[in-house]
Amino acid sequence: MSRNIYDIDPAGNVLCTYNGESQESLRAHQTKIPPLTALLHAFLPAGYPHSVTTDYLPYQTYDSLQAFFSSISSLLANRAVLEGLGVGDASSSPTGALILKIASDTISRVATILFAHRLGTAVEPECKFFRFLADCLNDAAQLLDLLVPAMMERWYGLKLGVIVGAGVLRSWCGVAASASKASLSAHFIVVVASQQKGGGNNLAELNAKEASQETVVSLLGMLVGSLVVKVVQDRLVVWGLMVGLLGVHLLMNYWGVRSVRCRTLNRQRATMVVREWLETGRVLGPEEVSKRESILQLRIGWGRGGGWTGFGRMASKSGEYTGTCEFGTYGDVKALAGWKGGYHSYEIEADGYFMGICHRGGSFRMRIALKEEEGGKKTSSSARANSPLEAWFDAVSHAYHFDSALKDGLESHYENEVPLLGYTSEEQKGTVFAALAAAGWDLETNALETRSPVRVRVGDGKKVPISSEKDLIRQPHVSKKD
Numbered sequence: 001m002s003r004n005i006y007d008i009d010p011a012g013n014v015l016c017t018y019n020g021e022s023q024e025s026l027r028a029h030q031t032k033i034p035p036l037t038a039l040l041h042a043f044l045p046a047g048y049p050h051s052v053t054t055d056y057l058p059y060q061t062y063d064s065l066q067a068f069f070s071s072i073s074s075l076l077a078n079r080a081v082l083e084g085l086g087v088g089d090a091s092s093s094p095t096g097a098l099i100l101k102i103a104s105d106t107i108s109r110v111a112t113i114l115f116a117h118r119l120g121t122a123v124e125p126e127c128k129f130f131r132f133l134a135d136c137l138n139d140a141a142q143l144l145d146l147l148v149p150a151m152m153e154r155w156y157g158l159k160l161g162v163i164v165g166a167g168v169l170r171s172w173c174g175v176a177a178s179a180s181k182a183s184l185s186a187h188f189i190v191v192v193a194s195q196q197k198g199g200g201n202n203l204a205e206l207n208a209k210e211a212s213q214e215t216v217v218s219l220l221g222m223l224v225g226s227l228v229v230k231v232v233q234d235r236l237v238v239w240g241l242m243v244g245l246l247g248v249h250l251l252m253n254y255w256g257v258r259s260v261r262c263r264t265l266n267r268q269r270a271t272m273v274v275r276e277w278l279e280t281g282r283v284l285g286p287e288e289v290s291k292r293e294s295i296l297q298l299r300i301g302w303g304r305g306g307g308w309t310g311f312g313r314m315a316s317k318s319g320e321y322t323g324t325c326e327f328g329t330y331g332d333v334k335a336l337a338g339w340k341g342g343y344h345s346y347e348i349e350a351d352g353y354f355m356g357i358c359h360r361g362g363s364f365r366m367r368i369a370l371k372e373e374e375g376g377k378k379t380s381s382s383a384r385a386n387s388p389l390e391a392w393f394d395a396v397s398h399a400y401h402f403d404s405a406l407k408d409g410l411e412s413h414y415e416n417e418v419p420l421l422g423y424t425s426e427e428q429k430g431t432v433f434a435a436l437a438a439a440g441w442d443l444e445t446n447a448l449e450t451r452s453p454v455r456v457r458v459g460d461g462k463k464v465p466i467s468s469e470k471d472l473i474r475q476p477h478v479s480k481k482d
Contacts, residue, residue, distance in 0.1 A: 062256030071221025084148025104167035122450035134177035314399035323364035
């Protein structure tokens with residue numbers, strides 16, 4: 001009886017076929033792979049396209065194009081720096097150039113440490129923004145490099161400032177790019193773990209293939225850039241060419257990050273999803289949200305504890321009331337709830353968090369302090385991950401209903417405080433979270449807190465075993481503050 005045996009790869013493609021009447025008579029027939037396909041296998045992850053998400057290819061295409069244009073512009077910038085340091089000028093001092101290099105490298109490394117310390121925890125939740133920011137910083141550094149040849153020797157201090165500034169920007173670019181790329185790589189390969197037909201996810205292999213892609217693209221860019229550097233000598237032409245190259249470079253990078261459909265709910269995406277449900281009762285999926293979310297709009301603040309505070313903006317249903325919401329400490333909540341001088345403020349205590357809200361005119365501010373999980377409660381890890389999401393859900397709901405709560409102005413605010421609470425029942429929230437998971441959102445990953453998480457312990461202050469808090473919350477308690 002004839003039988004067929006096949007060797008297949010993780011994507012299900014047949015590599016070799018064995019057929020025959022018996023084990024002894026089996027013959028192997030190797031599947032012929034076209035040369036172009038074999039070449040692509042050297043640059044694409046094993047098991048492609050089943051081993052990565054559908055947004056991997058468009059992102060990598062745009063990423064390769066932006067790397068090509070960046071390679072050309074970097075050669076023009078490097079030539080300008082060498083001219084500014086005196087290469088080819090017999091009257092220039094090698095020692096002076098070395099001091100410039102040492103000063104630039106020293107300050108750049110310090111800047112790298114500070115950037116990672118202050119904004120490191122925000123990169124993963126806002127990986128798309130930081131990926132784009134990295135190239136904006138790199139392009140700004142290259143424009144500063146073009147200024148170096150114009151700095152005369154008597155402007156040594158100014159030249160030092162320009163070179164150091166470019167080095168700082170480039171160091172920030174390195175941190176933001178490497179961290180955001182790591183987060184994006186995890187997104188591309190982890191998401192489809194349950195969809196693979198065989199084999200396992202290999203993040204290291206994905207990164208290795210991406211490095212191979214960048215190597216080839218950079219080599220092509222250097223070949224073209226070598227011709228450009230040889231032909232283009234006039235400074236005005238160089239500036240015009242640089243502006244064009246950097247413009248296309250940023251455009252490719254922008255399109256690349258726009259093509260990524262993240263499944264985690266950060267502040268901006270969570271606000272969009274909750275607000276859409278409040279308005280229409282419909283739950284948006286990752287693909288719809290990726291088309292709506294902003295890459296550039298931001299607000300950075302350096303409040304208590306420092307860190308990133310972008311994309312925390314909210315608005316009421318009519319848009320008449322706008323404000324911000326941030327996660328913080330219990331001290332932040334109390335400070336906000338105690339504001340005077342025309343501000344109306346109050347504090348909410350729920351089962352899983354404290355929330356402080358202050359309002360004046362058409363603007364408001366919110367602060368959320370999450371409670372520590374009580375050791376006696378037993379819930380799943382999913383419920384623990386949903387705790388920040390549940391608090392953010394309530395914050396968006398409060399902001400959305402400010403029109404009705406504050407309809408008669410500041411004087412009647414006290415009388416309308418209670419309607420701020422309970423717009424969404426616990427059963428409804430449970431249904432919404434289930435619908436979010438069904439729509440493809442990752443509710444296990446906390447992407448809402450962009451600073452080092454702080455929890456509030458209510459009790460004697462002794463360390464208790466960390467478990468989980470219940471998925472449902474009790475009716476909040478409101479305390480007025482004059």
